Amino acid sequence: MAQLEGPDGFDSAHIQELLSNKEYQLAEGLIRSHLATHPNDADGHYLLGVLFYFQGQIPRTIESIKKALKLNPQHTDAAVCLSVLLNDVGKYDEAKHIFDQANHSIAKGASRNEDGINRKFAVKHLEIADLYFRYRRYDEAIEEYNKAADLHPELLEIRIRRAKAFAKKGYLTRSIQELQQLKRENPTYSPARIQLGLLHYSQGNLLDAELEWEATSQIEPSNREAKAYLEMAKKTRGQS
Secondary structure (H helix, E strand, O other): OOOOEOOOOOEHHHHHHHHHOOOHHHHHHHHHHHHHHOOOOHHHHHHHHHHHHHOOOHHHHHHHHHHHHHHOOOOHHHHHHHHHHHHHOOOHHHHHHHHHHHHHHHHHOOOOOHHHHHHHHHHHHHHHHHHHHHOOOHHHHHHHHHHHHHHOOOOOHHHHHHHHHHHHHOOHHHHHHHHHHHHHHOOOOHHHHHHHHHHHHHOOOHHHHHHHHHHHHHHOOOOHHHHHHHHHHHHHHHHO
16 A cells, blocks of 8 residues: 555554554544545545454444545555455455456556555455365355466465365366476476375375375475375375
């Protein structure tokens, strides 16, 4: 969020510091004084919402942050905060809608901090995807993982989770392809090999699973997870 320091002495960074220090009365006085003269300032309404949040007034928090976002659809902090709140109260579809609107709005306007904005939205899309996954809504989870991966391709964990969603949905071939591609692109990224081994193991392909975990152990000799899985696979194969 851009710092605001206007002629009325309102400084958003200072307000944030007051809120962090639990000086709510002083912060509220400054915020309301600013909004009295600048009623359409999105930062002011956003910070008022943050104040309400710290005071445990969730409905008023949502109301204020929605107003901030209405005044400035490109207010990234407001969009992120609102989506988290809506997720917390179980309004997952509305949270998704907020992100879709904010992403569209930001995409239309140029931004000097586009990479940072994309990462923020990627993380939140990832959180929404994980919620869908937790409640076995795999189609929606995959859709959100796709959005997160497009926004932040450097965060490889997104593709691991998407592969898990593919597998849960029954798209086993697609899940394997996702992990194999990730492994080819990043040969030393051990989580891809670990997950690929687990997928092979779940399908009864013990030798393929062992190969992945052995390769992981060679790349990372201290990787305890790979060693534990490798031992498990050998025991299973020995019992068959």
